Amino acid sequence: MRVAVVQTDPVFGEIETNVRDAISTMEGVEADLFVLPELFNTGYNFVDVQEADRLSESTSGYTFDLMSTFARRKSCYVAYGFIEKTVRLYNSATLVGPYGMMGLYRKIHLYNKENLFFSPGDLGFPVFNLPIGRIGIMICFDWTFPESARSLALKGAQLIVHPSNLVLPYCPDAMITRSIENRVFTATADRVGTENRGGVSFTFIGNSEIVATNGTVLQRLGSKESGVAVAYIDLQEASKKRLNQYNDLFEGRRPDQYSL
């Protein structure tokens, strides 16, 4: 299958512009699955919870309408981050396909001021069994907790999609380790640019990437420009957890020795 990471440079608060720009970027690219960044339609640096609330949507809101229309028209899947509004606000990612919504994830490990705006995710780490393969989702700072990718891999994920708004420099290299230690493909879609609002500034590092099960970086974008990168991947590779005659990545785990 062909997976694409779409690196964006959103305009804060301009949902229509950001969704339209992402779709026009994806329009010219052939892929089975597109991964967009965390909060790709709103931007990241909210001044207060009222602003986050004003930019939130239900799972069937404006952004979903356009993304599901695109997915139906192009017979593909799209994973994208947005502010999900229920009785609470979540930093969420949806997976849409030709037949509508296929999956939802609510970010579990909130970063920095996100803790002021969002409730922590309550859906666990989900894996979705699609015709293209078993796809798991985590969002940005979840990378810091190896349990995130491990949970997805143990649940059978072959590819982890990772919508992100990275501000720390470590993640692109850390995701190589996440791929190796779980033998899964990972696709991190990040954004670029700086948002300076309410006296707080965040600069996003780009470096969106697609990493193979053996840690090979198949694609990595730069730190300044928006763009798209596509890789052909064989998800069956992620089902091979045996390292040699004596070692299997999952069978070799010793949970009885890990207890505190």
Ligand code: ACM
């Ligand atoms: C982050 O989790 N957006 C840094």
